[in-house]
Amino acid sequence: MQSTVNLWPLIGVAVIIAGFLLRFNPMLIVAAAAVVTGFAGGFPPGKILAAIGTGFIKTRNIPLIILLPLAVIGLLERHGLRERAQIWIGNIKAATAGRLLIVYLFVREITAAVGLTGLGGHPQMVRPLIAPMAEGATENRFGKLPDAIRYRLRAYSAATDNVGLFFGEDIFVAFGAIVLMVTLLKEAGVSVEPIHVAFWGIPTAICAFLIHGARLWLLDRKLERELGGARKVAGEANAAADRQTPQTRQARQGDDA
Amino acid sequence: MTLTLNWLFWLLGIVLLIVGGMIMMDREHPRRFTAGGFWLLYALIFLVGDLLPAEIVGVLVLAMALIAGLGGVTAAKPKVLALETRIASAKRLGNKLFVPALTIPAITVALTLAASHLVIGGTPLVDPKNVTLIGFGVGCVVALGIACVITRDSVGQSMKETRRLVDALSWAAVLPQMLGMLGLVFSDAGVGKAVAHVTTSYINMDVRFVAVVVYCVGMALFTIIMGNGFAAFPVMTGGVGVPVLVGVFHVNPAMMAAIGMFSGYCGTLMTPMAANFNMVPAALLELPDKNAVIRVQVPTALGILACNIVLLNVLGF
Numbered sequence: 150m151q152s153t154v155n156l157w158p159l160i161g162v163a164v165i166i167a168g169f170l171l172r173f174n175p176m177l178i179v180a181a182a183a184v185v186t187g188f189a190g191g192f193p194p195g196k197i198l199a200a201i202g203t204g205f206i207k208t209r210n211i212p213l214i215i216l217l218p219l220a221v222i223g224l225l226e227r228h229g230l231r232e233r234a235q236i237w238i239g240n241i242k243a244a245t246a247g248r249l250l251i252v253y254l255f256v257r258e259i260t261a262a263v264g265l266t267g268l269g270g271h272p273q274m275v276r277p278l279i280a281p282m283a284e285g286a287t288e289n290r291f292g293k294l295p296d297a298i299r300y301r302l303r304a305y306s307a308a309t310d311n312v313g314l315f316f317g318e319d320i321f322v323a324f325g326a327i328v329l330m331v332t333l334l335k336e337a338g339v340s341v342e343p344i345h346v347a348f349w350g351i352p353t354a355i356c357a358f359l360i361h362g363a364r365l366w367l368l369d370r371k372l373e374r375e376l377g378g379a380r381k382v383a384g385e386a387n388a389a390a391d392r393q394t395p396q397t398r399q400a401r402q403g404d405d406a
Numbered sequence: 407m408t409l410t411l412n413w414l415f416w417l418l419g420i421v422l423l424i425v426g427g428m429i430m431m432d433r434e435h436p437r438r439f440t441a442g443g444f445w446l447l448y449a450l451i452f453l454v455g456d457l458l459p460a461e462i463v464g465v466l467v468l469a470m471a472l473i474a475g476l477g478g479v480t481a482a483k484p485k486v487l488a489l490e491t492r493i494a495s496a497k498r499l500g501n502k503l504f505v506p507a508l509t510i511p512a513i514t515v516a517l518t519l520a521a522s523h524l525v526i527g528g529t530p531l532v533d534p535k536n537v538t539l540i541g542f543g544v545g546c547v548v549a550l551g552i553a554c555v556i557t558r559d560s561v562g563q564s565m566k567e568t569r570r571l572v573d574a575l576s577w578a579a580v581l582p583q584m585l586g587m588l589g590l591v592f593s594d595a596g597v598g599k600a601v602a603h604v605t606t607s608y609i610n611m612d613v614r615f616v617a618v619v620v621y622c623v624g625m626a627l628f629t630i631i632m633g634n635g636f637a638a639f640p641v642m643t644g645g646v647g648v649p650v651l652v653g654v655f656h657v658n659p660a661m662m663a664a665i666g667m668f669s670g671y672c673g674t675l676m677t678p679m680a681a682n683f684n685m686v687p688a689a690l691l692e693l694p695d696k697n698a699v700i701r702v703q704v705p706t707a708l709g710i711l712a713c714n715i716v717l718l719n720v721l722g723f
Contacts, residue, residue, distance in 0.1 A: 154603040158595040177475030179584045190595030202463030208586030217546040223567025228557040229496030267514035271687040304698040307687035315671040330663040337648040345660035353668040356713040
């Protein structure tokens with residue numbers, strides 16, 4: 150059996166790794182990897198094109214979730230959705246970026262665990278609401294933010310959505326991954342109950358919440374250390390003009406919005 | 407009449423057609439013909455892709471990759487309202503602005519839960535295989551209607567805004583689908599078998615702890631390469647999980663599967679190949695470092711992976 154395994158298709162994997170390390174355009178890397186893998190697998194050129202074509206048609210459901218909400222989100226942004234999110238979080242005095250994201254992590258993980266994976270997502274939740282809130286909460290405490298901090302808060306917002314989704318969805322019994330696992334194990338002659346697979350996901354799901362939650366708590370501490378000095382100055386400047394903080398903060402952000 | 411995914415494909419095709427057309431017509435766009443052409447080709451794949459021969463679609467896909475790879479899909483300077491106008495609007499509309507944004511998840515969830523009851527004369531109203539995704543699409547359409555009413559703006563304006571965001575996302579919006587395609591080509595060509603062969607032939611797994619580490623770390627590494635835990639699971643479970651962990655060491659198989667898949671998800675958090683979770687958000691959030699999201703996720707992922715190895719060792723046997 151050992152001699153029958155064709156190891157040549159691994160060249161496709163090598164193309165991917167080399168391409169990302171050399172920082173080529175990812176679209177080109179993937180296209181090249183597909184073509185190379187096809188050749189290594191012994192496909193004639195026509196079959197390679199057909200494999201790429203069928204593969205691309207079969208996966209048309211993937212971009213729906215990114216592209217369909219853009220019309221609504223774009224229109225709402227034009228009318229001040231992100232600014233509204235920042236004003237709203239500004240009214241909650243206890244809000245910090247870390248606390249906000251811990252709450253979001255908890256809600257995202259719990260809702261995903263009961264099958265409501267559609268409640269979050271990057272285009273419809275993170276970009277218009279969660280990231281502006283994380284930035285807004287931090288600005289309310291420390292005043293104007295340097296771009297590096299702003300970007301870090303956005304990256305943490307996106308990461309929190311991912312962690313909550315991944316480690317929540319797999320403890321929902323009817324989730325596709327569980328069906329897949331049970332089916333594959335059955336083919337291999339091992340029978341398991343879907344409910345047991347879901348149940349044994351819970352310890353990891355708790356670990357994920359604790360680990361990422363701790364990192365968000367540390368994020369607050371770190372922000373405090375890095376920006377703490379700026380708070381006093383900003384606090385005095387803004388004391389009288391609390392209402393105006395959104396304007397000053399937005400002024401520098403206007404173009405990229 | 408059943409609502410199927412094809413309706414959403416046509417809808418997205420029409421939206422992309424409009425976006426591509428707008429870019430083509432925009433004299434101020436730095437690359438209006440290549441960028442416009444890119445989105446028009448993509449529109450074509452959604453509108454008539456399943457009617458075209460697969461080879462032709464393959465050629466279109468490679469053409470799109472070339473346009474993107476040669477820097478043809480750049481963005482124009484976005485046209486946004488002045489900041490003061492947006493803040494005034496945010497104050498005037500208040501929390502009503504949140505309503506359409508929250509309508510999308512609300513309708514997604516409602517349709518997901520209600521779909522099995524929405525049957526008229528024996529035909530389901532929503533294709534039962536894709537309930538969540540269709541619910542999401544319907545949610546987007548309804549939310550757009552509500553947004554137009556609340557903001558007193560038009561669908562035409564919403565298309566201009568879509569164009570602004572699509573322009574900003576650029577090819578990153580297409581990358582997840584490209585990677586999905588690559589996963590299918592990989593499995594056609596037998597990449598998974600080759601990887602399983604290499605892992606199982608060169609590592610000595612007589613010690614239980616080593617076998618557990620190979621399984622968990624292997625799931626993560628293979629997911630990093632494939633971008634998807636679902637692709638790694640059959641390979642690692644067929645190659646190591648069932649024959650070694652279950653066959654030799656009698657692990658609890660349900661627990662092995664659950665922790666194995668989660669180890670794969672740790673890999674998902676660390677790879678640019680999981681473009682829709684890592685690269686698309688970086689583009690959506692306008693981060694200059696395209697790997698910024700991955701960088702933030704790596705410590706969490708490694709921590710969870712270590713927990714997985716410990717959990718499987720302690721609880722699994």
